[in-house]
Amino acid sequence: MGAIFLSACIPVTNRGTYHETANPFLIQCAVRELVIAVIRQHKIIWGGHPAITPMLWSICEDLGVDYADAVVLYQSQFFEDVYPEENHKFRNVIYTDAVSENREASLLHMRKQMLSREDLTGAVFIGGMEGVETEHEIFKYYHPHASVLPVPSPGGAALTLALDHGYGTHMDLDDIDFARLFHTHFAYNVNHLTQ
Amino acid sequence: MTFLYQLAVLGNPTTAQINALTERIASALGTLSLRMEHEVGWEVSPTAFKPHPLYPSAAVYFAGDHANLANLAELLERGIPVIPVISNFNQHQERFPEILRPLNRLKYDDGDDGGAEIIATALLACVGLLPQHRRVFISYRRDEAAEAASQLFEALTARAFDVFLDSYGAAETQEVEALSWQRLYNSDVVLMLDTPSYFDHRWTSAEFGRVLAKGISVLRVTWPNATPSLRSSTASKTELSAEDIDPESGRMSDDAIARLCLLLEAVRSQNHAVRSVNLISSIRIAIETVGGKMLGVSSHKAVHLQLPGGEQLTVYPTVGVPAPFALQDAFSYSPDKSVAVVYDPVGLSQQSVRHLDWLQTQAQPAKWIKATEASQQFKQWEH
Numbered sequence: 197m198g199a200i201f202l203s204a205c206i207p208v209t210n211r212g213t214y215h216e217t218a219n220p221f222l223i224q225c226a227v228r229e230l231v232i233a234v235i236r237q238h239k240i241i242w243g244g245h246p247a248i249t250p251m252l253w254s255i256c257e258d259l260g261v262d263y264a265d266a267v268v269l270y271q272s273q274f275f276e277d278v279y280p281e282e283n284h285k286f287r288n289v290i291y292t293d294a295v296s297e298n299r300e301a302s303l304l305h306m307r308k309q310m311l312s313r314e315d316l317t318g319a320v321f322i323g324g325m326e327g328v329e330t331e332h333e334i335f336k337y338y339h340p341h342a343s344v345l346p347v348p349s350p351g352g353a354a355l356t357l358a359l360d361h362g363y364g365t366h367m368d369l370d371d372i373d374f375a376r377l378f379h380t381h382f383a384y385n386v387n388h389l390t391q
Numbered sequence: 392m393t394f395l396y397q398l399a400v401l402g403n404p405t406t407a408q409i410n411a412l413t414e415r416i417a418s419a420l421g422t423l424s425l426r427m428e429h430e431v432g433w434e435v436s437p438t439a440f441k442p443h444p445l446y447p448s449a450a451v452y453f454a455g456d457h458a459n460l461a462n463l464a465e466l467l468e469r470g471i472p473v474i475p476v477i478s479n480f481n482q483h484q485e486r487f488p489e490i491l492r493p494l495n496r497l498k499y500d501d502g503d504d505g506g507a508e509i510i511a512t513a514l515l516a517c518v519g520l521l522p523q524h525r526r527v528f529i530s531y532r533r534d535e536a537a538e539a540a541s542q543l544f545e546a547l548t549a550r551a552f553d554v555f556l557d558s559y560g561a562a563e564t565q566e567v568e569a570l571s572w573q574r575l576y577n578s579d580v581v582l583m584l585d586t587p588s589y590f591d592h593r594w595t596s597a598e599f600g601r602v603l604a605k606g607i608s609v610l611r612v613t614w615p616n617a618t619p620s621l622r623s624s625t626a627s628k629t630e631l632s633a634e635d636i637d638p639e640s641g642r643m644s645d646d647a648i649a650r651l652c653l654l655l656e657a658v659r660s661q662n663h664a665v666r667s668v669n670l671i672s673s674i675r676i677a678i679e680t681v682g683g684k685m686l687g688v689s690s691h692k693a694v695h696l697q698l699p700g701g702e703q704l705t706v707y708p709t710v711g712v713p714a715p716f717a718l719q720d721a722f723s724y725s726p727d728k729s730v731a732v733v734y735d736p737v738g739l740s741q742q743s744v745r746h747l748d749w750l751q752t753q754a755q756p757a758k759w760i761k762a763t764e765a766s767q768q769f770k771q772w773e774h
Contacts, residue, residue: 206624208624220624220625220628221608221625221626221627221658221661221662223625224625225606225669228737232737246620246622247621247624247625248603250596250597250600250603250622251604253597254600254601255737258604259763280596281596282596370444370445371444372444372668372669373668374669375672379676
């Protein structure tokens with residue numbers, strides 16, 4: 197079973213202008229529809245978010261999927277003082293080393309570990325801030341030919357990616373039909389990979 | 392201008408029909424404190440009806456000679472409800488464009504004052520503007536926001552919302568707690584009064600995750616001096632200023648109440664649109680996967696499908712918890728057709744899902760279809 201990298205986050209007002217285009221409810225819905233569309237065929241690899249991770253637990257439970265098998269969460273030990281309590285509940289957390297007590301270096305190390313995984317076949321970007329743009333660059337470095345899908349309508353950094361890197365050329369930037377978007381994207385990529 | 396709800400009259404209505412329908416719609420909207428051409432768009436015989444995808448939309452189509460087809464095919468492709476209407480003057484099916492003929496029609500009796508009422512009700516139902524569809528769950532901490540919660544309860548009830556007050560912290564029996572969860576799962580919006588010690592006392596991560604998994608919107612109203620939890624980041628947000636709330640009585644100003652009611656309407660309409668689009672899309676994907684096709688959506692959000700063998704099936708999607716009488720309603724709306732109710736099982740309580748699974752074993756062919764398993768059900772469908 198291949199793995200999909202999910203880069204998703206809700207922009208906040210004191211970090212850049214990403215929040216100006218972001219729609220938090222659409223971020224919630226897009227992640228929801230993505231997980232429903234792919235979780236039975238793919239692992240999801242991501243860094244977690246306190247507002248979104250519990251939603252993934254619930255969806256996996258309702259679809260009869262073992263969350264600990266289907267989702268892999270990466271966490272840097274730089275943040276061990278603020279780990280969510282729930283990390284202890286699940287066996288699917290991979291901890292990466294802190295680097296020189298430096299936040300940015302520790303995050304970079306974690307992202308490289310996460311994104312250099314050989315089982316990654318694609319990446320989806322939803323909402324987000326500068327970290328999403330960074331993760332896009334690193335993902336493309338390690339997987340230059342893998343599929344990349346920034347979802348534009350929820351806004352944030354993913355919209356920026358869609359506009360600035362040409363992904364949005366054939367996309368409807370206002371499209372909220374996430375079920376169809378993910379079904380079409382992943383069906384195409386399965387066919388493309390099996391030809 | 393972007394409207395919160397978007398309605399259109401297409402085809403070949405008479406002037407009298409337009410005037411009667413306009414009056415009925417405007418009157419119904421008034422009971423919800425909504426206004427035509429302010430919060431609700433109303434297009435009559437446009438060249439093309441192109442509603443914004445983020446807000447609910449629906450159209451009626453009056454049959455007739457030389458009727459403008461507008462962009463009917465596009466609307467049906469998008470899954471926007473189109474209600475074909477026949478009247479005394481144009482009652483032959485041949486007067487409808489072929490793409491509308493498989494859809495459920497409504498009859499407009501020009502000699503009966505109630506004719507427009509039926510059409511208006513059906514149109515408003517398609518965009519979730521009947522009072523029974525407007526469900527809000529007000530969640531608050533009793534010792535920090537009781538007065539404000541009470542004010543909002545009254546204001547939203549006056550706007551024909553079905554409001555549930557979840558006063559966590561009171562001594563609750565198991566029955567009361569179960570009722571709270573049932574009402575929560577059936578709500579479009581959780582109106583969260585985020586006072587300083589509200590969120591972490593009220594919600595565990597798992598509980599709040601379930602709310603989001605159901606696709607429910609959250610409108611977070613942050614009190615002065617309250618710090619929102621990161622766990623509620625997907626909420627639509629607004630903050631109260633010191634002027635909005637009296638520190639002594641805990642009462643909100645009238646302006647703040649009115650502002651919140653309108654904001655909640657916007658959050659709610661978006662929720663309705665996005666969930667409906669994605670549920671209908673799941674049905675389309677499921678039927679196309681097995682070689683069938685979706686023909687369109689009509690009154691009562693009936694989704695008309697053609698199975699691979701050519702037979703027709705009408706399914707009624709339910710965004711919240713399917714009501715016990717949903718299947719009975721489906722049969723009454725489509726008396727001569729093969730019908731089923733399609734529901735989204737993700738985010739439902741396990742008890743509800745078990746009950747629906749049991750119901751499915753009692754009815755052959757399956758009448759209660761999980762959206763996540765729809766393609767298998769369509770493949771096996773027998774009359």
